[in-house]
């Protein structure tokens with residue numbers, strides 16, 4: 001070997017050995033961290049759970065990233081084995097006690113942050129939305145500015161638009177003869193409703209011929225990318241170069257990033273140019289948020305969160321209720337009876353809310369359809385939380401700063417609150433003396449609760465009431481399920497929202513002439 005060759009050999013040998021040393025140090029660090037995580041020095045060492053889950057995030061990754069969205073099943077098994085509070089990863093606890101919901105998800109000025117591990121599923125402008133805000137204080141600033149636009153008063157003002165859209169949708173459904181995926185079809189209605197509500201103009205999904213164009217690609221982009229973003233957080237940076245590399249990204253991720261960086265800023269820009277006075281974005285621009293909170297970039301994140309959060313959740317719950325009403329004639333007949341005095345062409349949200357059985361059907365739809373099925377952790381930054389189980393057997397002090405959450409999928413099936421929990425029983429929501437069983441509502445996590453409760457809850461309830469009533473009175477007598485079984489409805493895994501088994505074509509139906 002000549003001198004030049006020797007030099008090159010030395011260079012590669014020394015680079016390899018430095019790399020190996022660094023890799024060795026990194027492995028040593030990870031091992032030391034894993035041992036610390038299960039040592040008595042760790043603040044969560046007293047909490048029960050599998051040692052491996054406490055040691056490393058790989059345990060959670062196995063269920064979420066490899067087995068794809070199956071961690072809630074494993075968390076449920078942990079509760080059966082270890083009790084109502086368990087440690088599910090090195091940093092986080094999970095609780096299975098409906099009576100502790102109000103402490104975890106407190107409101108009234110008590111500080112609740114979000115967990116960064118949970119928020120890594122957001123990228124780009126979405127990280128700057130209310131939904132993506134980690135700290136309580138910035139969340140309050142953003143949320144207070146948006147609250148006015150989603151108040152009950154504002155909803156009532158805009159109700160005629162949602163009503164008109166609902167009627168238009170029902171007409172289209174009645175004239176359609178092909179089998180169709182109901183979550184997709186209802187998603188056209190909910191996407192139009194939220195875009196009309198926010199921007200003063202629908203996305204045109206109901207009025208188009210057919211159902212082809214809709215926002216599902218964006219929503220699927222968000223849900224299908226979430227575990228990739230969570231376990232490979234560096235992929236979040238790709239959102240900034242997405243327009244240039246879109247063709248090389250996985251399809252779902254490309255769709256998500258395109259929606260965030262191209263379509264949404266355009267919507268927001270148009271909405272803020274004065275044509276949509278009295279709508280969400282003009283309210284946000286007029287609010288007393290600092291100017292840095294009013295940039296097109298940040299408002300695009302809010303807009304994206306409104307559309308993704310408002311579309312699929314509501315559509316999935318309506319589809320879920322449809323399945324139960326089409327398969328349970330006794331429930332449908334009772335609902336028809338309850339709605340006997342209602343004119344299906346002139347529906348009124350407030351009037352519908354007075355119909356007890358309809359209330360029961362919607363609540364039961366939310367209970368068994370979950371909304372968001374997986375855990376939603378919160379952090380009480382400034383206070384320890386004191387947990388005591390009802391029988392006094394378990395007592396814990398949850399140290400301040402610890403992420404802890406509950407899961408709708410678990411709480412909603414607790415037989416202590418909901419006997420016969422897997423049965424669709426609207427009657428459970430009506431007391432013996434014929435009133436709403438309001439006490440049960442405190443065990444429903446579908447919209448979360450406290451300071452981070454769903455912003456769009458009024459819009460969601462308005463849509464649910466109008467649409468379930470309209471479908472029951474006008475469409476269900478002619479609608480039949482199409483190649484749909486209980487397997488297409490049954491919860492299988494989480495992509496934030498509940499998903500049926502892989503390969504399911506969803507809830508499908510056909511409308512007869």
Ligand code: HEM
Nearest residue numbers: 130131306309310313314371376446447448454455456460
């Ligand atoms: C049945 C329908 C719906 C369900 C089940 C639902 C469920 C939820 C849940 C569980 C959260 C809390 C998420 C978290 O903790 O990270 C949430 C937040 C949110 N929802 Fe909804 N939602 C529905 C409809 C809507 C609608 C129609 C909108 C329209 C704007 C909307 C907008 C939002 C927003 C913006 C947030 C974030 C709020 C914040 O963090 O301050 N949702 N929703």
